[in-house]
Amino acid sequence: MAGRAAPPPDATLRAWEREQARLGAGVVEEDTEEWQRDPGFAGLERVGGVDLSYIKGDDSSACASLVVLSYPALEVLYEDCRMVTVSAPYVAGFLAFREVPFLVEAVQRLQQEEPRLRPQVLLVDGNGLLHPRGFGVACHLGVLTDLPCVGVAKNLLQVDGLVRDELHREQIRSLQREGDTFPLTGASGRALGMALRSNNNSSKPLYISVGHRVCLETAVRLVKSCCRYRIPEPIRQWKKGG
Numbered sequence: 001m002a003g004r005a006a007p008p009p010d011a012t013l014r015a016w017e018r019e020q021a022r023l024g025a026g027v028v029e030e031d032t033e034e035w036q037r038d039p040g041f042a043g044l045e046r047v048g049g050v051d052l053s054y055i056k057g058d059d060s061s062a063c064a065s066l067v068v069l070s071y072p073a074l075e076v077l078y079e080d081c082r083m084v085t086v087s088a089p090y091v092a093g094f095l096a097f098r099e100v101p102f103l104v105e106a107v108q109r110l111q112q113e114e115p116r117l118r119p120q121v122l123l124v125d126g127n128g129l130l131h132p133r134g135f136g137v138a139c140h141l142g143v144l145t146d147l148p149c150v151g152v153a154k155n156l157l158q159v160d161g162l163v164r165d166e167l168h169r170e171q172i173r174s175l176q177r178e179g180d181t182f183p184l185t186g187a188s189g190r191a192l193g194m195a196l197r198s199n200n201n202s203s204k205p206l207y208i209s210v211g212h213r214v215c216l217e218t219a220v221r222l223v224k225s226c227c228r229y230r231i232p233e234p235i236r237q238w239k240k241g242g
Contacts, residue, residue, distance in 0.1 A: 007089055016094050017133065024135040026143045032213040033120065033148060044071045047226060048119030049234025050106065050141070051126070052086070052099045060086050064102035066110060067237045068119050074226065074233040078117045080106050093132045096140035107145050121148040121214070123223065123234045128211035130184060130193040132159050142212025149211030150219040151193070152232060156207055160186025171195065172205055179224055184209075194220050202230040 008016075035043035048068045055061040061083065068078040082105075088098040103124075111118055128138035128151030136157075142149030156164055162184055171182045175197035184193040184207065193209035194216055208220050226232035 008091065013091065013094070016091075016097055020094075020096075020133050020135040020140075023140060023143045024133070027129075027135070027139050027210075028213045029129070029210050030213075030215045031218050035120065036148070036214060036218045041071065041222065041225065044120055046077065046117060046119045047071045047074075047222075047234050048107075048122045048147075049232070049237065050103045050122055050124055051235065052084075052102060054086075059090065062086050062099075062102075064099075064106055066103070066106035067234055068110070068117050069226075069234050069237065072225065074228070076237060078110060078114055079237075080109060082106070095126065096135075096137045100137060100140045100144065103141055104144050107141075107147070119147065121150065121222065122211075123150050123152050123226065123232055124211060125152060125154075125235050127151040127153050127157050127193070127207070128209040130157055130159065130162075130207060130209035134192075136209070136211075138209065138211025146213075148213040150214055150223060151207075151209040151211050152223055152235060153207040153209070154204070154231075156184075156195075160188050160190070160192060162186055162192070172203070175203070175205055178227075181220060191216065196220055196224060198224060198227040198232070199230045204230060206230070206232075 035041050046068050050066050052062040063081045064084045065081045084102045124138035127136035138149045138151035178200045180197045181194050183191045185191050195205040196208050198206050208223050210216050223232050
């Protein structure tokens with residue numbers, strides 16, 4: 001693949017681990033906003049979605065996207081997609097160091113250009129606490145922007161004993177209708193996230209995890225309320241537009 005960066009030296013990985021531990025101490029795993037505590041999310045007006053979408057065949061060129069939708073109508077209020085050059089290599093468990101700086105810049109641009117459209121929560125195409133060190137992209141972005149963030153992944157990240165085995169497939173089959181869930185409980189006994197069947201037309205679940213300033217139950221309810229199809233609209237909209 002064109003543009004593949006060389007793996008970082010061990011010293012860099014150790015520095016990244018220390019940074020994850022330092023920032024991870026600031027993660028808040030509970031609701032902090034009044035709208036989060038309301039059964040219908042009264043007071044929530046703007047939901048954002050972020051991700052990097054790579055150019056096919058070149059893992060150093062990407063579009064950093066931020067979309068803000070109205071809530072509950074889920075109509076596009078703001079879109080920002082900038083082409084960026086990604087220099088940090090991809091290393092499993094350290095995706096944030098490759099992508100988050102561009103996403104933080106997108107949030108900062110919005111704050112400067114259209115502060116009234118600043119999202120009250122971000123859905124992140126990736127994981128939060130469901131991560132080898134409990135600090136995925138959604139946590140990293142949440143702590144740096146101080147915005148509530150939710151991790152929304154399409155595939156199970158196999159950590160803490162969670163595996164895509166026959167038991168997991170059986171649990172997926174048990175999700176009979178949209179809104180059905182089962183907890184992603186690791187070998188440590190900790191619930192790292194929740195598998196959610198988000199739409200009746202797709203039997204493939206989403207893997208929801210806490211990013212920052214939201215509890216898991218609220219995160220799942222929010223994602224479900226943003227789904228017209230399998231993928232929640234704040235994330236689906238930028239993919240559709242891209």
